[in-house]
Amino acid sequence: MQKGRNKKVKGILTSAAIAASVLTAGAANAAPLKIGHVYGMSGAFEKYARTLKQGIEMGFEYMTNSKNEIAGRKIEIIEKDTQLKADLGRTLVGEAMNDDKVDMVVGPLSSGVVLAALPVAKEHKKVLIAEGASNAITGSDWNRYVFRVARNSDQDAIGNAFAVAGKNTYFAGIGQDYPFGHDGVGAFKDAAESAGGKVVIEEYVPMGTKDFTANIQRMFNALKNKKGKKYVFPYWAGGGSPVGAIADADPGRYGIELVIGGNLLDVMKGYKRYAGSKGATYYYYACPRNEINDWLTKEHFKRYNTPPDFFTAQGFSEAQFIYAAVTKTKGKTDTETLIKAMEGLKFNTPKGEVEIRAADHQAMQAMYAVQYKDNPDLEWAENVLIREIKKEEMNVPVRNKR
Secondary structure: OHHHHHHHHHHHHHHHHHHHHHHHHHHHHOOOEEEEEEEOOOOOOHHHHHHHHHHHHHHHHHHHOOOOEEOOEEEEEEEEEOOOOHHHHHHHHHHHHHOOOOOEEEOOOOHHHHHHHHHHHHHHOOEEEEOOOOHHHHOOOOOOOEEEOOOOHHHHHHHHHHHHOOOOEEEEEEEEOOHHHHHHHHHHHHHHHHOOOEEEEEEEEOOOOOOOHHHHHHHHHHHOOOOOEEEEEEEOOOOOOOHHHHHHOOHHHHOEEEEOOOOOOOHHHHHHHHOOOEEEEOOOOOOOOOHHHHHHHHHHHHHHOOOOOHHHHHHHHHHHHHHHHHHHOOOOOOHHHHHHHHOOOEEEEOOEEEEEOOOOOEEEOOEEEEEEEOOOOOOOOEEEEEEEEOHHHOOOOOOOOO
16 A cells, blocks of 8 residues: 555656646747837937836846746847937837737837827737827827836926926926927926916927027016016927026026926036026936835946936836736736736836826826935936925826727
8 A cells, every 4th residue: 555655646746747847848938028129229319218228127137036037938128229210210110019029119219209109009909118208198199009107298297396386486488399398398387377376488499409599588588577486497308408598598687497307317417507496307316215216226336336317217117017017917918918907007116106097008106306406426416305296196187088
């Protein structure tokens, strides 16, 4: 009897070993998780792109414990450079979805390029995780295949309005004459006026404008005789911001101040001259207090001798979103399964908990009201936290037509 029992147990162990071997082989042979990252790697947004790439890589490293796989599927990222050209971006998104057979696309970054690419996601019925901020991406031009972990223009605007707006506050807005600029200034107007302020003039200038003299004069004339707090709100992407020209025109002689949104550390080197100004930021490494941000900040300093940047946190969060979704589906990436998993998904990021709103696939997340300080120990303007603006506080409109 004993001998027979041993034989039976041995048989069970052998079967278990075979099963384990099959599972291991199955995981090893599983199709890679193919992600297309289609973004402006060259041109005016090159610095944005570089930090996004670093963030995505570090995000997957953190979430997979350096294994670079999700649910047994190795992560493979295929990069394509839009050169910030809308037609090229649209073509490359289609190429990634059709020719490269990716499971999903992340990008593009420029709002104008994203908007051109959105119909491609619908055509190929593939998930696209947009990186631009224009409200139209999850608003008027949205389709059910589009998700966004990045902040939108409403969140930028609401954050900046929370930082300064109130009764007897007056504003002039200036932005680039394309969707990002119009959405940002328009959303700021809505948020500021809901808080009791008044936007008295809006200025929009073509991309590449270098002379802002006439725009500045019109804004100053519209504000200078107002009784109360007066601000100029520039909303800008890439180089060539008018902030320096506005400051050079001495707005202080009329009691006019600047309200400035956060940006890359490199851009904020120029913010030192605006010390004392207030605004809101999507991310500044010293603002969030949580374990994930502590890891990101420590590791980023170790590798690059600098703290993580604005878009580093966005890329990191995008990787965490993908990890959470694909883990939830147990590795399945057919589009309908992904959409079901992604809608309403909550996941932790360097900024704390983020939730993908089911109605429009926009990420609900915190912003940070800050005041800029000229800290001699830093190359850039320090962002001194006034307060965290929690996602529950911000009444971010649903702008799509679902």
